Amino acid sequence: MVKILVVEDDENFNSLVSRYLASNGFEVISCADAQKAYDALYNNLFDLIVTDVMMPGIDGVEFAKTVRQLNENIPILFVTARDDIKTKKAGFRVGIDDYLVKPIDLDELKLRISAVLRRANISQNQKIEIGNLLLKSEEISASINGVPIPLTVREFNILFKMLSFAGRAFSRAELLDDFWDTESNASLRAVDVYITKLREKFKSTNAFEINTIHGLGYKTVIRS
Numbered sequence: 001m002v003k004i005l006v007v008e009d010d011e012n013f014n015s016l017v018s019r020y021l022a023s024n025g026f027e028v029i030s031c032a033d034a035q036k037a038y039d040a041l042y043n044n045l046f047d048l049i050v051t052d053v054m055m056p057g058i059d060g061v062e063f064a065k066t067v068r069q070l071n072e073n074i075p076i077l078f079v080t081a082r083d084d085i086k087t088k089k090a091g092f093r094v095g096i097d098d099y100l101v102k103p104i105d106l107d108e109l110k111l112r113i114s115a116v117l118r119r120a121n122i123s124q125n126q127k128i129e130i131g132n133l134l135l136k137s138e139e140i141s142a143s144i145n146g147v148p149i150p151l152t153v154r155e156f157n158i159l160f161k162m163l164s165f166a167g168r169a170f171s172r173a174e175l176l177d178d179f180w181d182t183e184s185n186a187s188l189r190a191v192d193v194y195i196t197k198l199r200e201k202f203k204s205t206n207a208f209e210i211n212t213i214h215g216l217g218y219k220t221v222i223r224s
Contacts (some may be wrong), residue, residue: 002117003044006030007037007051007063008079013102017050017079020106021113034058041067046074048117050109053080053087061090068095075116079104089177119164128163130222131207135160144205151201154179159198162220163208171217191217 004026008014011032018030029044031037033055040046049067053060064076076096080087083101091099097116100109128135132145140156142149151159158179162170172188180186195218199210208220 001025001027002047003027003029004113005037005040005044005046005049005051007032007034007049007055007060009033009052009055017106017109021050021110024110026113034060034063037063038066041070048075048077048113048120050077050079050113053078053082053091061087061094064091064096065094073120075120077112077116079109092178128160130163131205133202133205133207135163142202144202144207149201155194155198155201158194159202159220162210162218166208166220166222169213169216169219173217175217 002025004021006014006018006021006028008017008030009032014030014032018028022028029040029046031040034051035057037049037051049064051060051063055063058066060078060080064078067074067076072095075098077098077100078091078096079100079102081102088099097119098112100112126137134143134146135141135156137156137160140151140153142151142156142159158175161178172191175191176186176188180190195210202208206223208222211219211221213219
């Protein structure tokens with residue numbers, strides 16, 4: 001059974017989320033603040049954390065940062081009333097996996113949890129194998145039918161993320177923010193250049209294709 005830690009200082013909302021998740025087959029332990037959550041993490045092995053951002057004492061960003069220093073793999077999902085880009089960036093920079101803005105639909109929360117857990121399993125396996133394509137994150141390597149495909153670290157990371165989220169559209173701005181330093185002078189055009197390189201290098205694979213979403217960015221599509 002998947003075990004989830006819920007960290008939320010609003011007692012009613014904490015109870016609502018915890019009861020809903022429990023009724024959907026998850027094992028749930030809930031805490032009202034980050035300090036109690038640290039104690040729970042010390043005494044339990046969790047598969048995923050759902051946490052608020054605005055909490056007394058230690059806020060969600062600092063909590064997630066500490067958790068990520070202790071455990072690189074456990075998925076962390078923010079559920080918060082904060083909808084500003086500064087908070088979102090702070091969360092993703094410390095290593096959270098997803099972000100939901102209150103008020104939330106509990107069915108969507110369940111779907112997000114399922115998706116995050118699925119991606120975490122890919123990450124923990126540290127490889128993606130689709131058709132004749134094999135990506136290994138530990139080695140930062142790619143091959144088609146066993147033949148190595150030379151990639152830069154950035155090319156590999158972009159492709160690995162897009163295939164981990166196959167079917168999801170990524171904006172150019174999102175990819176730029178994820179894979180270029182904030183101090184970089186790179187423009188959105190740099191993303192287009194990298195996508196062109198990836199298409200060229202993987203044109204012989206039967207595993208996937210990279211589709212252009214006009215006016216937005218790109219997505220990977222797994223070939224059947």
